[in-house]
Amino acid sequence: MPQQLALSRAARLIGVSRAALQKRIKDGGLHSFDGTISTEELLRLYPDLDLEDSGLFEQTRKIKEEAFRRRIMDRTLPAKEVLAERLFEQGMELNDLRQHLQRYHTLVVGLQSRIRELSGNSPAGGVALDQLDQWLERELRHVLGEEQKPDSLAVMDAMLKVMSAHVSLQPSGRDFFVEGNDTLLEAALKAGLALNYGCSSGNCGLCKARVISGQVMKTRHYDYVLSDPEKQQGYTLMCCHTAVSDVVLEALEAKSASDIPKQQLTARVKAVTQLSDSMMMLHLRTPRSHRLRFLAGQSATLGHAGAGSAEFPIASCPCNDRDLQFHVERGLGGAFGERVWNGMKPGENVTVYGPWGDYILNEDTQNNVIFVAFDRGFAPIKSLLEHSMARESNEEMGLVWGTSTPDGHYMNNLCRAWTDALENFRYLPVFMAGRDSAEAAAADVVDRLLAEFPKTRQADLYLAGPEIYIAPAMAQLLAAGFPKSRLTAMAV
Ligand code: FES
Numbered sequence: 001m002p003q004q005l006a007l008s009r010a011a012r013l014i015g016v017s018r019a020a021l022q023k024r025i026k027d028g029g030l031h032s033f034d035g036t037i038s039t040e041e042l043l044r045l046y047p048d049l050d051l052e053d054s055g056l057f058e059q060t061r062k063i064k065e066e067a068f069r070r071r072i073m074d075r076t077l078p079a080k081e082v083l084a085e086r087l088f089e090q091g092m093e094l095n096d097l098r099q100h101l102q103r104y105h106t107l108v109v110g111l112q113s114r115i116r117e118l119s120g121n122s123p124a125g126g127v128a129l130d131q132l133d134q135w136l137e138r139e140l141r142h143v144l145g146e147e148q149k150p151d152s153l154a155v156m157d158a159m160l161k162v163m164s165a166h167v168s169l170q171p172s173g174r175d176f177f178v179e180g181n182d183t184l185l186e187a188a189l190k191a192g193l194a195l196n197y198g199c200s201s202g203n204c205g206l207c208k209a210r211v212i213s214g215q216v217m218k219t220r221h222y223d224y225v226l227s228d229p230e231k232q233q234g235y236t237l238m239c240c241h242t243a244v245s246d247v248v249l250e251a252l253e254a255k256s257a258s259d260i261p262k263q264q265l266t267a268r269v270k271a272v273t274q275l276s277d278s279m280m281m282l283h284l285r286t287p288r289s290h291r292l293r294f295l296a297g298q299s300a301t302l303g304h305a306g307a308g309s310a311e312f313p314i315a316s317c318p319c320n321d322r323d324l325q326f327h328v329e330r331g332l333g334g335a336f337g338e339r340v341w342n343g344m345k346p347g348e349n350v351t352v353y354g355p356w357g358d359y360i361l362n363e364d365t366q367n368n369v370i371f372v373a374f375d376r377g378f379a380p381i382k383s384l385l386e387h388s389m390a391r392e393s394n395e396e397m398g399l400v401w402g403t404s405t406p407d408g409h410y411m412n413n414l415c416r417a418w419t420d421a422l423e424n425f426r427y428l429p430v431f432m433a434g435r436d437s438a439e440a441a442a443a444d445v446v447d448r449l450l451a452e453f454p455k456t457r458q459a460d461l462y463l464a465g466p467e468i469y470i471a472p473a474m475a476q477l478l479a480a481g482f483p484k485s486r487l488t489a490m491a492v
Helices: 007-014 018-026 039-045 059-067 080-121 126-145 152-163 184-190 228-232 334-341 375-391 412-421 438-452 467-479
Strands: 004-006 036-038 164-170 175-179 208-213 216-218 235-237 241-243 247-250 263-274 279-285 299-303 309-313 323-329 349-356 369-374 397-403 425-431 460-465 487-491
Touching: 004 007, 004 039, 007 018, 007 036, 007 039, 007 152, 007 175, 036 039, 039 152, 080 126, 080 152, 080 216, 152 164, 164 184, 164 241, 175 184, 184 241, 279 334, 279 349, 299 323, 309 323, 309 334, 309 349, 309 375, 323 334, 323 375, 369 375, 369 438, 369 467, 375 397, 375 412, 375 460, 375 467, 397 412, 397 438, 412 425, 425 438, 438 467, 460 467, 467 487
Parallel strands: 164 247, 369 397, 369 460, 397 425, 460 487
Antiparallel strands: 004 036, 164 175, 208 235, 208 247, 216 241, 263 279, 263 349, 279 323, 299 309, 299 349
16 A cells, blocks of 8 residues: 655655755646645655665765755764654554554454354354455455555655654744754754854853654753653753654744844854855865854844954855855955955954844745845855755756856866856856946846746845845846745845
8 A cells, every 4th residue: 555655755755855845746646635745656656766776866965965065964874763763663563564564464364264154153144244255355365465566665764764864843844854963952053044043052041842643762961951841741942952753842943033033152163265256165064063044034243352343245155064165255344355365364363243134035935036146245145045956845956157257167176166056046157347337337237137038027136246236136036027025136
């Protein structure tokens, strides 16, 4: 009998995004029931699915590792205690099923003997009861002797349940998987969810969430004391617990920039990498016990002893764990920028203060999204894009990057890697040089956008870049009838 799988599990099994399956359902090509898909239906849609070929199976993870250029993650097995608990859970489930089957078997055998007994005692109805007895005998022989082909997707799903746990959030209905040794909080952040938290080390209690169903396990020490009523109601600290079984959690998510408090922390320089003649990447790592909570697209003020401070858009995604990236253009950022370009070294301390700004993704829509970057505007766009990729909820994503200098596409390889790794992503680099004015250059980019992305008018559009390009680009889009409600822009 085919098994019903939750949409996220089904997507994970066959190595496509959840948005891709949602699109299939919307188009009528895939039947779903109550938010679930049967393994039979999945195999009908993907008949060539080869579960032995881990390429398909691992595709989502490869995207994260190769295209996001993150540290290798999620590949480790869960801790042995967690594995043991998960195997125990599966053993219990299996045992339940066996007992259930045993009861059915006893019932059928009892029924058969009762029919025979009645048939012998009832000459009037004997013929019918004999026929029923023969039919039952025939069907039992057929069912028990039939060679059952294993449901390969169900088998793989059972294996996945041991390796990772599925978490659904209430009231938002969003979900994510917990893999390796990740805590609930780490797994949620990697999946692009903006859950409430503070210290991430068991001291503040801000990551409290209520376990509605399922089992969680403590994996890190914590000092915060949950009150007795909280314990009775099932509250847990997400930063110190992992999921043993599939879990439903009640937890609040940040909806807007105003839900994120201002924070100050000291991070260490991990690397300073020159990306082009005019762009440097500053890579910071925050302490394990003090991460920066922010929403993709926001900015932060960076300070360095003796080199003042300056504000920069964060070029990485909140899903990048403790890593923060900033793109520092030559000549910008005052003394701080000067320091980045001339002598900032790995291991030095940088003060991070923020986050700032409300240039964030509208999480309430599942429209296609198109990002339009002008020159250094790529930094906040990169953050938004990586966040969209982690969320996996947009059917299609596009990036148009207009630059005014020949080496302006300073992360071209990354954009091309995204194109290779993601079926639903398209990248269009535009070189704007040779135009008489910034207006003409911006018009060029908008014309290419409208011509080469036919679904632009149904998409949410995010623009970022120097004001000289953003203002005319916005004016042109509005004049072309693009709805203001779906336009978000930031001058950087
Ligand atoms: S984030 Fe502070 S206790 Fe979990």
